[in-house]
Amino acid sequence: MMSDNPNQNSLPVIIAGGGIGGLTLALTLEQIGIHCVIYESVSELKPLGVGINIQPNAVRELYDLGLDATQLDKIGLQTKEWALVGLNGKEVYCEPRGTDAGYHWPQYSVHRGKLQMLLYHTVLERLGEEAIQTGHKVTGYQNTDQGVTVHITNKEGEPLEVQGALLVAADGLHSAVRAQMHLSQPPIHWGGAVMWRGTTQAKPIRTGASFIGLGTHHHRIVFYPITPADPVTGLATINWIAEVTMDNSQGWTSGDWNKQVDLEDFIHHFENWDYDWVDIQGLLRGATEVFEYPMIDRDPIPTWVDNNVALMGDAAHIMYPTGSNGASQAIVDARILGAALLEYGINNSALSAFNKQLCEPISNVVLRNRGAGPFVILNELDKRCGGIFEDIEDVFPEADRQELMANYKAAAGYAVDALNSAPPTIKTSKQVA
Numbered sequence: 001m002m003s004d005n006p007n008q009n010s011l012p013v014i015i016a017g018g019g020i021g022g023l024t025l026a027l028t029l030e031q032i033g034i035h036c037v038i039y040e041s042v043s044e045l046k047p048l049g050v051g052i053n054i055q056p057n058a059v060r061e062l063y064d065l066g067l068d069a070t071q072l073d074k075i076g077l078q079t080k081e082w083a084l085v086g087l088n089g090k091e092v093y094c095e096p097r098g099t100d101a102g103y104h105w106p107q108y109s110v111h112r113g114k115l116q117m118l119l120y121h122t123v124l125e126r127l128g129e130e131a132i133q134t135g136h137k138v139t140g141y142q143n144t145d146q147g148v149t150v151h152i153t154n155k156e157g158e159p160l161e162v163q164g165a166l167l168v169a170a171d172g173l174h175s176a177v178r179a180q181m182h183l184s185q186p187p188i189h190w191g192g193a194v195m196w197r198g199t200t201q202a203k204p205i206r207t208g209a210s211f212i213g214l215g216t217h218h219h220r221i222v223f224y225p226i227t228p229a230d231p232v233t234g235l236a237t238i239n240w241i242a243e244v245t246m247d248n249s250q251g252w253t254s255g256d257w258n259k260q261v262d263l264e265d266f267i268h269h270f271e272n273w274d275y276d277w278v279d280i281q282g283l284l285r286g287a288t289e290v291f292e293y294p295m296i297d298r299d300p301i302p303t304w305v306d307n308n309v310a311l312m313g314d315a316a317h318i319m320y321p322t323g324s325n326g327a328s329q330a331i332v333d334a335r336i337l338g339a340a341l342l343e344y345g346i347n348n349s350a351l352s353a354f355n356k357q358l359c360e361p362i363s364n365v366v367l368r369n370r371g372a373g374p375f376v377i378l379n380e381l382d383k384r385c386g387g388i389f390e391d392i393e394d395v396f397p398e399a400d401r402q403e404l405m406a407n408y409k410a411a412a413g414y415a416v417d418a419l420n421s422a423p424p425t426i427k428t429s430k431q432v433a
Contacts, residue, residue: 012037013346014150014164016138016177018045020112021313021330022170023119027065028338030127033431034346037130038123039162041137041171043155045120047113050197050291051226051239052321053079053211054110056103057414058328061335063105064424067122075118076110077225077236081210084377087219087387089275093377093401097211104420109211109226109239112327136160139176141167143307165346167309168337170330173257173296175315181306186299191320191370192248193218193295196266198287199226201235205278208236211324214278216387217378218245221270223283240283241321243295244269252294261292295320297370300363305355308348312337316359319366322373325412329362332413335425342432365412374408377401 013029015022018040029036054062054076062072083094098106123131135155142149147165154160169177179185204225206212211224223240230236244266263285273280284290297318304311313330337354344350372379377396381387385395409415 011147011163011165014039014138014148014162014167015170016150016167016175017041017170017172017313017315018120018132018134019170019172019313019330020116020119020327021334022168023116023123024061024065024331025168025170025312025334025337026123026127026131027119028334028426029341030123031065031428032338032342032426034341036127037162037164038132039136039138039150039152040132040134043135045116045132045134047111047117049112049116050241051109051199051224052112052115052327053224053324054108054115054331055325055328055412055414056098056105056107056416057419058331059105059108060419061331061425064335064426064428065122067118069106071118072106072108072110075114076108077209077228079107079109079209079211079224080207082374083206083210083212084375085212085214086378086381086389087215088389089277090389090392092381092392092396093405095405102416102420103414109209109224111226111237111239115327137176138167138169138171140180141177141309143309148308165308166348166351169309169311169315170313170334172314173298173318175311177309178301178311178315181309181311182301185301188252188296189299189370190248190252190294190296191245193243193245193320194266195293195295195321196242196261196290197293198240198284198290200238200240200283200286202238202279202283202286203234204229204236204238212278213375213378214280215273215378217372217375217382219243219269220375220378221273221280221283238283240287242266242270242284252296257293257296259292261290263287263290265292266290295322297366300366302359303355304359305348305351308351310337310351310354317362317366320369320373322375323365323369323408323412325365325369325414329365329413332425333358339425342426346432361411361413368408368411374405376408377404380404 013036084092140151225236227237312333340350
């Protein structure tokens with residue numbers, strides 16, 4: 001469908017940010033015949049980050065973009081199980097994941113940087129090097145009758161103005177576009193949880209591809225492999241997150257949102273964690289680097305759209321990682337926005353449709369994740385028995401645990417039956433005129 005404004009069709013869609021969401025959007029726009037340019041603030045994209053999970057709803061979208069299992073298997077591992085274990089070492093809940101759970105698509109545990117690099121090189125291959133302008137930070141915008149004027153600062157610190165049909169901001173937690181769109185937005189929200197993250201070479205346990213949460217809702221360790229086990233040594237790269245909830249009455253005082261720390265700064269929180277089925281001390285001490293992060297998000301905002309400008313990914317809905325779906329939702333955002341552009345054309349009607357479909361329900365997911373996401377099972381366990389039990393069925397019957405998990409999956413958009421029966425978000429035979 002053509003845009004309501006014929007002048008807009010000669011202008012590119014401007015994407016602020018070359019992360020997972022922005023790159024997925026660029027590939028989606030190329031797929032449906034829309035010219036776009038990404039402006040990325042860093043001078044060189046590098047494979048930075050930690051382990052993340054890509055849920056089946058997002059894997060489906062990557063497959064529909066032509067990124068197949070062979071490519072994804074090279075950068076990650078198909079997740080087979082999700083399990084919670086209480087502080088006493090007894091199992092609280094477990095379920096199969098991905099194709100083992102009946103999905104038509106797998107779930108992947110991957111290094112975030114490797115996924116970003118896969119998307120980045122695919123964008124270069126399909127759209128050309130001119131499609132990504134690195135060292136260019138989007139600092140603001142102005143809506144116009146022709147589309148949008150985007151304000152940019154280049155790597156030399158010089159201000160530039162670029163004309164676009166639309167601006168889509170995928171510029172993350174500190175989004176300049178969101179800050180302009182919502183001048184009175186509250187500051188970043190920190191609920192008191194601090195995470196220390198690292199990777200260690202160790203033998204995977206249980207299925208060999210299990211995501212395991214161990215401990216309580218306010219004192220836990222999460223770990224899962226992000227590579228297959230080496231056939232000779234049996235070792236895999238295990239991504240781990242150690243988490244403790246602290247007093248947040250003074251706010252986050254470090255000043256750093258991501259800093260490298262010494263193991264001795266936090267390992268004392270886990271010194272008595274001794275289990276015969278996993279070596280927690282060895283797992284933590286085996287990391288060559290450890291990074292500290294506060295668990296943060298932002299309060300939901302009433303709209304992600306201002307005329308010809310839209311937010312997506314973390315710029316729209318930065319969320320606690322408790323649901324393992326932040327990156328997945330950014331991928332889904334890109335595809336749903338692409339579908340709206342197919343239906344309505346390159347105009348603000350498409351952005352409004354995108355906003356109407358996602359803003360309210362995903363804002364609710366942000367709040368669910370703030371309330372522990374699927375780890376709400378551990379919260380409920382604590383209420384019922386203080387986390388200590390002999391037989392889980394006596395204090396927390398299986399039906400109750402499954403209901404909590406099913407409610408979360410439905411809210412997050414990856415309930416198995418609904419996802420399997422849903423039509424493709426974008427039919428690749430279609431293109432914007």
